[in-house]
Amino acid sequence: MKALFLSLLTLISLQSAGQITIGGFIREKSGEPLLGVNVFIEGTYDGATTDINGEFSITTEVSDSVVLVASFIGFHDYKVLLDNERNNIQLNIQLKEKINKLNAVVITAGSFDASDESKQVVLNSLDIVTTAGSSADIPGALNTLPGTQTVGETGRLFVRGGEGRETKTFIDGMIVHNEYSPSAPNTPGRSRFSPFMFKGMSFSTGGYSAEYGQALSSALILKSKDLAELTRTDLSLMSVGADVSHTSVWKNSSFAGKIQYTNLTPYFALVNQNINWDKAPTDYNGNFAYRLKTSKTGFLKIYSNMSTSEMDLYERDIANPETLLPTQVTNDYLYFNTSFREVLSDKWGIHVGTSFTESNDFASQAGQSREEDISGRHGKLVLDYIHSDQITLKFGGEVLLRRGDEQLINDLGQSLDSEFDETIAAGFVESESYLSSSLAFKAGVRAETNSLVGNTSINPRLSAAYKVGEKSQVSLAYGTFRQAPSNNTIYRLNDADQELARHYIANYQWLGDGRSFRVEIYRKDYSNLTRFSDQYDPSTFSFDGDGFAEGLDLFWRDSRTFNNTDYWVSYSYLNSERNYRDYPGAFRPPFVSTHNFSVVGKRFVQSIKSQLGLTYSFASQRRYNDLNEEEFLGGKTPNFHDLSFNISYLYSNQIIVHAMVNNVLGFDNIFGYEYTDRPDDAGVYARRAIKQPAKRFLFLGVFFTLAKNKSISQLPNL
Amino acid sequence: MKKTVLTVIGVLCAAMLFANGQFEKAMAKSIPAMYSASDRETLIGAVNQLTRIGDAEANRWEPYYYAAFGYIRLMTMSESNEDKDKYLDQALAAIEKGETIKPNDSELESMRGYVHMMRLTVDPATRGMQYSGLAFGSFQKAISLNPKNGRAHFLLGRMQFGSAQFMGGGDGGACESFAKAKAIFESEEKDERSIAPSWGLNGTLEAIKEMCKG
Numbered sequence: 001m002k003a004l005f006l007s008l009l010t011l012i013s014l015q016s017a018g019q020i021t022i023g024g025f026i027r028e029k030s031g032e033p034l035l036g037v038n039v040f041i042e043g044t045y046d047g048a049t050t051d052i053n054g055e056f057s058i059t060t061e062v063s064d065s066v067v068l069v070a071s072f073i074g075f076h077d078y079k080v081l082l083d084n085e086r087n088n089i090q091l092n093i094q095l096k097e098k099i100n101k102l103n104a105v106v107i108t109a110g111s112f113d114a115s116d117e118s119k120q121v122v123l124n125s126l127d128i129v130t131t132a133g134s135s136a137d138i139p140g141a142l143n144t145l146p147g148t149q150t151v152g153e154t155g156r157l158f159v160r161g162g163e164g165r166e167t168k169t170f171i172d173g174m175i176v177h178n179e180y181s182p183s184a185p186n187t188p189g190r191s192r193f194s195p196f197m198f199k200g201m202s203f204s205t206g207g208y209s210a211e212y213g214q215a216l217s218s219a220l221i222l223k224s225k226d227l228a229e230l231t232r233t234d235l236s237l238m239s240v241g242a243d244v245s246h247t248s249v250w251k252n253s254s255f256a257g258k259i260q261y262t263n264l265t266p267y268f269a270l271v272n273q274n275i276n277w278d279k280a281p282t283d284y285n286g287n288f289a290y291r292l293k294t295s296k297t298g299f300l301k302i303y304s305n306m307s308t309s310e311m312d313l314y315e316r317d318i319a320n321p322e323t324l325l326p327t328q329v330t331n332d333y334l335y336f337n338t339s340f341r342e343v344l345s346d347k348w349g350i351h352v353g354t355s356f357t358e359s360n361d362f363a364s365q366a367g368q369s370r371e372e373d374i375s376g377r378h379g380k381l382v383l384d385y386i387h388s389d390q391i392t393l394k395f396g397g398e399v400l401l402r403r404g405d406e407q408l409i410n411d412l413g414q415s416l417d418s419e420f421d422e423t424i425a426a427g428f429v430e431s432e433s434y435l436s437s438s439l440a441f442k443a444g445v446r447a448e449t450n451s452l453v454g455n456t457s458i459n460p461r462l463s464a465a466y467k468v469g470e471k472s473q474v475s476l477a478y479g480t481f482r483q484a485p486s487n488n489t490i491y492r493l494n495d496a497d498q499e500l501a502r503h504y505i506a507n508y509q510w511l512g513d514g515r516s517f518r519v520e521i522y523r524k525d526y527s528n529l530t531r532f533s534d535q536y537d538p539s540t541f542s543f544d545g546d547g548f549a550e551g552l553d554l555f556w557r558d559s560r561t562f563n564n565t566d567y568w569v570s571y572s573y574l575n576s577e578r579n580y581r582d583y584p585g586a587f588r589p590p591f592v593s594t595h596n597f598s599v600v601g602k603r604f605v606q607s608i609k610s611q612l613g614l615t616y617s618f619a620s621q622r623r624y625n626d627l628n629e630e631e632f633l634g635g636k637t638p639n640f641h642d643l644s645f646n647i648s649y650l651y652s653n654q655i656i657v658h659a660m661v662n663n664v665l666g667f668d669n670i671f672g673y674e675y676t677d678r679p680d681d682a683g684v685y686a687r688r689a690i691k692q693p694a695k696r697f698l699f700l701g702v703f704f705t706l707a708k709n710k711s712i713s714q715l716p717n718l
Numbered sequence: 719m720k721k722t723v724l725t726v727i728g729v730l731c732a733a734m735l736f737a738n739g740q741f742e743k744a745m746a747k748s749i750p751a752m753y754s755a756s757d758r759e760t761l762i763g764a765v766n767q768l769t770r771i772g773d774a775e776a777n778r779w780e781p782y783y784y785a786a787f788g789y790i791r792l793m794t795m796s797e798s799n800e801d802k803d804k805y806l807d808q809a810l811a812a813i814e815k816g817e818t819i820k821p822n823d824s825e826l827e828s829m830r831g832y833v834h835m836m837r838l839t840v841d842p843a844t845r846g847m848q849y850s851g852l853a854f855g856s857f858q859k860a861i862s863l864n865p866k867n868g869r870a871h872f873l874l875g876r877m878q879f880g881s882a883q884f885m886g887g888g889d890g891g892a893c894e895s896f897a898k899a900k901a902i903f904e905s906e907e908k909d910e911r912s913i914a915p916s917w918g919l920n921g922t923l924e925a926i927k928e929m930c931k932g
Binding site: 035036038040043044045046047048049051052073074229230513604609650652 | 740744758759762763766767769770771773774798799800804808843848851852855885
C-alpha cells in the first residue's frame with residue numbers, strides 16, 4: 001500500500017511541477033551566432049532550435065535539476081547541469097568546433113589527391129580514365145598535371161627535374177617494383193595497374209609523408225577498392241586484344257578476376273609503324289583481387305598481378321641503316337600484395353601489409369644481351385593513435401628486401417655477372433595536429449638504414465597548412481628524401497651511397513564549387529648523386545654529384561562555366577641542372593624541358609550519348625648531347641606538341657564503344673638523338689632521331705557488361 | 719509483498735501507457751511539421767524535434783526515420799554540394815541510429831537507398847556508378863525484407879527511370895515498379911493515427927502520370 005502511494009506520489013509530482021523557462025544565446029568561438037542548434041533537456045522531448053540570432057527559449061515542466069544539451073553538426077555537444085532554483089534561466093553558450101575532414105584545412109603542398117571518397121579533391125579517379133591521350137593509363141593521365149615533364153619516349157612520370165625512377169608507386173602502402181610493362185627500345189611503357197582497381201590515388205610531387213621512403217622526387221600512392229558491390233561479368237574486345245573479367249560478391253567478401261590478352265600484330269599490320277616488327281608485342285596478363293570483411297571494422301585485401309610478354313623486332317644499325325639488328329624483349333612478372341586493417345579501440349588502429357615482386361627482364365640485340373632478375377619483399381606495420389580530434393599520431397616500421405641479379409653478355413660472348421642483396425629497415429613516426437580547423441601541422445621523421453651502405457639516415461618531414469579564406473588556403477612543406485642509386489650503379493658497386501634530395505614547397509589553393517585553382521613554387525636540392533668517368537668501372541665512381549630543380553606549377557580546373565563541360569589547364573616552369581654521371585660540370589639533363597603546358601577538355605553530349613575528350617600537350621625543347629659539337633649537351637630538340645582525342649559512346653546500358661586517336665595532327669616529335677659509339681673515317685658520329693613509333697596511335701574497343709541487375713552499366717567506367 | 723509487487727507493476731504499466739500516449743502525441747505533431755516545413759529554418763526545427771524524441775525514447779526507430787526524411791528535404795533545399803553532402807551524411811547517421819533499435823528493417827533500408835539516390839544527383843557523372851549500385855542494392859534489399867513495402871517499389875522505380883533516361887530512353891522497368899507500388903498503397907488501410915511510414919501514394923500516382931504515358 002505504501003508502495004502504491006509512493007508511486008502515485010511520483011506520478012503526481014511529475015505532472016504538477018511548475019513550468020520553468022530556459023533561454024539563451026549560442027555562438028561559435030568567433031562570436032558568430034549559430035542557427036539550427038538543437039537545445040534540449042536530456043531524456044525529454046523538451047527543447048528548441050536556435051534562430052538566426054542564435055537565440056533559443058525552452059519551456060519545460062520538469063522540476064529539480066536537469067541536464068541541458070546543445071547539439072549541432074560539426075561541433076562538440078555542450079552539456080550543463082541546471083538546478084532549477086529560479087524559474088527563468090539565461091545562458092550564454094559557446095560551442096567548440098569539431099575538427100573534421102569536411103571543414104578542416106588540408107595539407108596540400110606537393111600533393112594532388114584523386115579520390116571518390118574525400119570531397120576536397122582536385123581530381124577523382126574517373127578523371128584518369130576519361131582523359132584523352134592517357135589511354136586509360138594512370139601515369140598517362142597524371143602527365144597532364146603540373147609538376148610533370150613530358151618525356152615521350154618512356155611514358156614514365158618525370159617529376160620536377162627528377163628522373164623517371166625517382167617516382168615510386170605504392171599500392172595500399174606497399175611498394176611496387178618494375179611497375180611499367182616492358183616496351184621496345186625508346187618507346188613508352190604503360191603502368192601494369194588498371195585505374196579501375198583504385199578508389200583513390202594521391203600523386204605527390206614532393207614533400208610526402210614519412211611513411212614513404214626510397215623515392216627521391218615523387219610518390220604515387222594508390223588505394224585499392226574495398227568490397228565489390230555487384231556480381232558482374234565484363235567482356236572487352238579491343239583493336240589490341242581482348243579481356244574478360246568477373247566479379248563475385250558474397251555477404252562479407254568479394255572476388256574479382258581479370259584475364260587479358262594483348263596482341264598488336266593485327267594493328268601493326270594495318271597501321272604503318274616506324275619499327276620493323278618481327279613479332280609484335282604480345283602479353284598475357286592476370287589480375288586477381290580478394291576482399292574480406294573480417295569484422296565490423298576489420299578488412300583484408302589480397303591482390304595479385306601476373307603477366308608474361310614478348311616482342312621481337314629489327315632495329316637498324318645507326319651507321320649502316322641497311323643492317324638489321326634482331327632485337328628481343330621479354331618480361332615475366334608476378335606481384336602479390338596483402339593488406340589488413342583493423343580498429344583496435346576508439347583510439348587505436350592497425351595496418352599490416354606485405355608485398356612480393358618477382359620480375360625477369362631479358363633484352364637482346366645482335367648477340368649482346370642483358371638479363372635481370374629482381375625480387376622484392378616488403379613487410380610493414382603501422383599503428384594509428386587518435387589522441388583527440390585535434391591530434392593524431394601514426395608510427396610504424398618496415399623492412400624492404402631487394403635482390404638483383406644481372407647478366408650482361410657482349411658480342412664476343414663474354415659474360416659479366418653482377419648482383420646485389422639489399423635490406424632496408426625503416427621506422428617512422430608522424431603526428432598531425434590541428435590548432436583549429438584553420439591551422440594544421442604535420443611533423444614526422446623517418447629513420448632508414450640500408451644494409452649495403454651500412455649507415456642510418458634520419459629524414460625529417462614537416463608541413464603546415466593555414467586556411468586564409470573559406471575556400472582558400474596556403475601550405476608549406478619541407479623534407480629530406482633518400483633513395484638507392486640506379487640498379488646499374490649498385491651492380492657495379494654494391495655499397496654505392498644513397499642519393500639525397502631536399503624539398504621546399506609553398507602552395508596556395510582555392511577550391512570553389514566546380515572550380516579550383518592552385519599555384520605552387522618549389523626548390524629541390526640534390527646531393528650524393530653518382531658520378532663516374534666510365535659507367536662500367538667502379539674505381540671511377542664517386543658520390544659527390546649534385547644538382548637542383550626549381551620552378552612554378554599552375555593548375556586551373558573548371559567544370560561549371562560551360563554546361564556539361566569540364567576542362568583543366570596546367571602549366572609548369574622548371575629550371576634544373578645536375579652535375580652527375582659523366583657530366584663535365586653542371587648541365588641541364590636531357591629529360592628536362594623548361595615549359596610544359598597542357599589543356600584537357602571533356603564534354604558529355606546527351607544527344608549522341610557520348611563523352612568527348614580532347615587533350616593538347618606542349619613541352620619546350622629538350623637538350624641532347626651532340627657528339628659532333630664541342631658543347632656538352634648543346635643540342636636542342638624541337639618543341640613537343642600533341643593533340644589527342646577520345647570518344648565514348650553509350651550504345652546501351654550494357655555496351656559501350658570507346659575510340660581514341662593520339663596525336664591526331666600527326667606532329668613528328670623528336671625526343672633526342674642516338675649516336676654511334678665511334679666516329680666514321682671522316683671523324684663524324686652518325687646519328688638517328690628518337691621518335692614516336694608511329695605518327696598516331698588509334699584504339700577502338702567495345703565493352704560489354706553482364707550484371708544480374710540490368711540497370712547497372714559501365715557508364716562512368718567510360 | 720506479492721501485492722506490492724503487483725501494484726508497482728501496475729503503476730509502471732500505467733506510467734508507460736502515459737509515456738506512450740505522450741510519444742504518439744508528440745509524433746503526431748512532429749511528422750506533419752517535418753512534411754509541411756517550407757523553409758530551412760522551420761525544417762531544421764522539425765528535424766531537431768524528431769531527434770529529441772528519438773534520443774529520449776530507447777526503443778522507437780520512427781523518430782530517426784522521419785528525421786532522416788527531413789534531412790533529405792533539407793538537402794534538396796541546399797545550394798552548395800558541400801551542404802548537400804552534409805545533410806545526406808546526417809540522414810545516414812539518423813538511419814543508422816534507427817537501425818541499432820530495429821536492424822534489418824525494410825523502411826529504414828529504403829530510406830538508405832533514398833539517401834544514396836540523392837547522393838548520386840549531386841554529381842551524377844562522377845558518382846553514377848558507385849551510388850546507382852548502392853541505391854539499387856538498398857531498394858532490392860528493402861523489397862526482399864518486405865515485398866509489401868510500397869515505398870521501396872516506388873523509389874526503385876524512380877531510380878530505374880532516372881538511369882534509363884540517362885542512358886538515352888526507355889523506362890528501365892520503372893512503370894512496372896510504380897504499378898506494384900500503386901497496388902500496394904491502394905490495398906493498405908489508412909490509419910490516420912498510425913505513425914508508421916505511409917507516404918508514397920501521391921508520388922507514385924504523379925510518377926505514373928508523368929513517366930508512364932500510354
